[in-house]
Amino acid sequence: MLLLTCLFCLSEPAWSAGKTGSPEWSRLTPAQQNILAPVASKWSGMSELQRTRLLAIAAKYPHLKPEEQKRFQKRLIAWSSLPREQRELARRNYKKLKRLPPSKQQVVKQKWLEKHPVMPAEQPALAEQAPPLP
Template identity: 50%
Template sequence: MAPAFRAIVLWLALLGVLSSPMTAAGERQPSWSELTPKQREILAPLAHEWDSFSDVQKKKLLGVARQYPKLNAEQQKRLQSRLLEWSRLTPEERELARKNYQNLKQMPPEKRREVKRKWQEYSQFQAEEAKPEAATPQAPAAR
């Protein structure tokens, strides 16, 4: 799973949006073809599996799509990236993300802060490791 612990297990399972149990509750949510063009654009990384989501998951994701225009460009890009990463996870990785999210939710606030601090340190380390080395001057070509 590695790459930065798979982006802290996919932004903690998209902050719970995709960690709902697979049971339908309440009103029927739209199929992919019933979404507005804007909703489909925002949720595009999930297009191929949208219709298999529970109504609860769809409702939460529609809430994400509603909030999307209020995000700044960097936040929108991050959200799109996380949706894409989530769509690429195996069912086992998704289940691990859900469990990690639930575990984190149950931690006392001070423990969550410690986990966040360690995650930030690790992310900073990863970013520094990924920086390309300063361009080294090449010797002039022989004539």
């Protein structure tokens, strides 16, 4: 779920506005800069919408459990290091997935998990997040 939030926050829709209302990197608090450090070099090129979403996450970050904070940082680093083309492909795939009925979404997720097995250390955290089976 957190990865989806990151993807959503870093997506840049065609309708997004310019960069007029969100602060420059130098105006962020030290805490915000620390949380959002993985995207520091990309901050000036982000839309206002992207910045606003990331600042909203940064505000919630201190209230996350330590394992959620680690997962967020790991995923933010991974996402920000992807080439633009791969991020665009991930966004398109995410949009396609969200248009599918829930039963088909589950099939796609299961196939993905078969190709990308979860590390044993991550299994308990993922089990907590999993929706109950029907």
